[in-house]
Amino acid sequence: MIHIVVGTVLALAQGLLFNNVHWEGYFTPFPYIYLLLTLPVNMGRVPLLLIGFAYGLGMDVLADTGGLHTAALVLLAFVRPLLLNAVSPRDGYEVNVSPHIGLYGIGWFASYAISLTLLHHATLFIFEVFRLSGIFFTLMRVLSASAATLALVFAFELLFTRQPKR
Amino acid sequence: MRNLLRFLGRYHVFILFVALEVCAYLLVVRNRGYHEASYLNSCNAATGWMYGLRAEVIGFLQLRPQNRRLAQENARLREQLQAYRMGDVGGVPAGWDSTRAQQFTYLPAQVVNGTVHRQSNYFTLDRGSLQGVRPDMGVITTNGVIGVVKDVSDNFCTVLTILHKDSRISARLTGTGYFGSLTWDGHDPSVMQLNDIPSHIEVVPGMEVATSGFSAIFPEGIHIGRVISFEQRPGESFFSIQVRLTDDMARAGAVYIIGKNTQAEQRALETQTEGTGE
Numbered sequence: 001m002i003h004i005v006v007g008t009v010l011a012l013a014q015g016l017l018f019n020n021v022h023w024e025g026y027f028t029p030f031p032y033i034y035l036l037l038t039l040p041v042n043m044g045r046v047p048l049l050l051i052g053f054a055y056g057l058g059m060d061v062l063a064d065t066g067g068l069h070t071a072a073l074v075l076l077a078f079v080r081p082l083l084l085n086a087v088s089p090r091d092g093y094e095v096n097v098s099p100h101i102g103l104y105g106i107g108w109f110a111s112y113a114i115s116l117t118l119l120h121h122a123t124l125f126i127f128e129v130f131r132l133s134g135i136f137f138t139l140m141r142v143l144s145a146s147a148a149t150l151a152l153v154f155a156f157e158l159l160f161t162r163q164p165k166r
Numbered sequence: 167m168r169n170l171l172r173f174l175g176r177y178h179v180f181i182l183f184v185a186l187e188v189c190a191y192l193l194v195v196r197n198r199g200y201h202e203a204s205y206l207n208s209c210n211a212a213t214g215w216m217y218g219l220r221a222e223v224i225g226f227l228q229l230r231p232q233n234r235r236l237a238q239e240n241a242r243l244r245e246q247l248q249a250y251r252m253g254d255v256g257g258v259p260a261g262w263d264s265t266r267a268q269q270f271t272y273l274p275a276q277v278v279n280g281t282v283h284r285q286s287n288y289f290t291l292d293r294g295s296l297q298g299v300r301p302d303m304g305v306i307t308t309n310g311v312i313g314v315v316k317d318v319s320d321n322f323c324t325v326l327t328i329l330h331k332d333s334r335i336s337a338r339l340t341g342t343g344y345f346g347s348l349t350w351d352g353h354d355p356s357v358m359q360l361n362d363i364p365s366h367i368e369v370v371p372g373m374e375v376a377t378s379g380f381s382a383i384f385p386e387g388i389h390i391g392r393v394i395s396f397e398q399r400p401g402e403s404f405f406s407i408q409v410r411l412t413d414d415m416a417r418a419g420a421v422y423i424i425g426k427n428t429q430a431e432q433r434a435l436e437t438q439t440e441g442t443g444e
Contacts, residue, residue, distance in 0.1 A: 067191060
């Protein structure tokens with residue numbers, strides 16, 4: 001339930017606000033991926049892919065980008081369970097937990113979020129390159145946008161989720 | 167068969183992933199316009215529906231009143247600019263003179279309905295006789311000519327657009343002084359035809375086409391578009407010139423209705439002259 005609210009708010013914020021943010025073509029954040037990052041760990045892979053597809057399609061319609069966001073988000077949805085397995089704790093995840101800083105600490109969450117963000121943004125911008133040009137320019141766009149997105153993702157985490165007791 | 171089912175069962179996630187990526191790829195390709203709408207029909211219906219939804223949402227959030235205020239400000243600026251241009255012709259500052267009093271008024275309006283894909287295209291604007299609109303007033307956007315007011319009700323008026331088989335706008339090639347009539351052949355709503363330009367003058371693609379100011383409807387020098395190509399048919403001494411409109415008529419939203427204060431006087435005089443000629 002909470003995820004529907006989060007998804008709607010993020011989609012509107014992305015379409016109306018963040019898509020228009022940029023500095024010389026760099027630093028456009030895509031914080032809408034936060035929804036896919038924080039879905040429950042034990043969610044089935046098929047629903048995850050379908051959610052990624054539908055949500056990406058919505059983003060493409062808002063940004064008029066055809067299927068770029070869809071392609072990137074479906075890839076993210078496909079890789080996410082593999083990555084979660086790779087960084088899982090020794091005795092596996094508990095049922096019904098979502099990946100947050102509060103779960104296994106900031107280092108764990110950072111490696112998880114950074115990997116998926118870079119993967120998603122790289123797919124997005126490289127897929128888009130078919131009409132732009134210059135690999136260095138593309139790389140800088142990936143890195144700058146990832147930095148902007150991750151800053152927002154961590155801001156969401158610190159503002160809206162319960163922090164672990166020290 | 168059993169092996170196939172087992173294969174599908176085992177790799178269904180990966181197969182679904184590939185299928186969704188292919189669908190996304192097709193959407194990208196389609197969006198780039200390499201292929202026309204005919205394939206992936208279910209996706210078309212879905213995106214068509216969502217585009218409609220988007221238009222609704224964005225239209226709702228467009229801050230209409232703010233838009234209108236800006237349009238009114240623009241109208242005021244255009245009036246001032248016109249008065250300024252009339253005031254000092256040829257660099258000579260003019261004193262007050264009744265012939266240089268303001269000739270044109272600009273009334274901002276919004277297109278509320280219209281087509282561009284038919285042979286005879288009309289727009290409906292949200293201003294009518296109560297706001298001072300009369301038939302035969304000109305309608306322009308910030309970057310082009312829309313047409314001429316045809317019928318007027320209390321709060322609305324219809325416009326016979328330049329994309330109409332009966333429309334004829336007096337236009338000139340900027341810089342040459344030659345003028346002709348601008349018509350539409352009914353094909354491409356972004357390309358019109360400028361006729362009656364004598365073939366002895368030098369025409370270059372990219373030349374500007376603007377209103378001539380002869381018609382008592384539009385002021386002189388309203389930008390319309392640019393020459394893209396021209397040809398001379400055998401046995402004719404006039405060019406047929408293709409003109410690309412600068413403004414996309416299909417996207418016209420905020421427009422200005424132009425009133426000419428001396429229009430009635432000019433019309434009466436012209437009618438009188440034609441009457442004595444017969």
